[in-house]
Amino acid sequence: MEEKTINLTVNGRKHELKITPNTTLLRALRDQLGYTEVKNGCESGDCGACTVIMDGKAVNSCMVLIWQADGSEIVTVTGLGDANHPHPIQQAFADSGASQCGFCTPGMVMSTYTLLEENPHPNEDEIRMALSGNLCRCTGYGHIVQAVQQAAEEMSSSGGQK
Ligand code: FES
Ligand code: FES
Incomplete structure (x- = not known):
């Protein structure tokens, strides 16, 4: 799949990513951006270990595709x-x-x-x-x-x- 440019703000810091749009937010945060405080427990929406706040709402980041997060504000535990x-x-x-x-x-x-x-x-x-x-x-x-x-x-x- 072709890579797309995605913009995210994480804990107040802006990021521009070239990434395949079906990558999960969890994988993007951990593997591409180094926010390893976001934990990967099940990668299937069952455990909540990957919970982050996206535009004010708690989400399981393993269940969000990165294109869905384009332009969003993310807060991880280290942002608190x-x-x-x-x-x-x-x-x-x-x-x-x-x-x-x-x-x-x-x-x-x-x-x-x-x-x-x-x-x-x-x-x-x-x-x-x-x-x-x-x-x-x-x-x-x-x-x-x-x-x-x-x-x-x-x-x-x-x-x-x-
Ligand atoms: S890693 Fe378990 S809900 Fe996301
Ligand atoms: S899974 Fe060990 S403290 Fe909750």
Whole structure:
């Protein structure tokens, strides 16, 4: 298939790619642009490890073809914060022991981000529902729910979404 030029903004940085248009957003982010914090778990839309925010919505990047993302704004987990300046959600995941092997964590954090943007005070059922597309092999989900609750409290006491 013929390559096309695709424009993407990732974590505020603009990229122009020459790429076959049926490449997935996941492959483009990881293999061409080096955003390896976006994890490849199943590549079939089942695990949520590859979740990124695309134009304000959480998407499984393995299910988006790159032509569909042309011109879009993407945020990955490193776009929220880093070890020195963690986002409250990242801090809450660390504090709550919600990250064991850490493989699911980037996707969990991004799904949590969109949840709290839409619903700053979710109850436990709403948290579990919002994260139902994100699978974790390690934690049993209790610590993850606790992390989301901690992040919600922290963000609402500090005046809302950061
Ligand atoms: S890698 Fe995309 S949903 Fe699993
Ligand atoms: S922390 Fe290991 S898969 Fe979730």
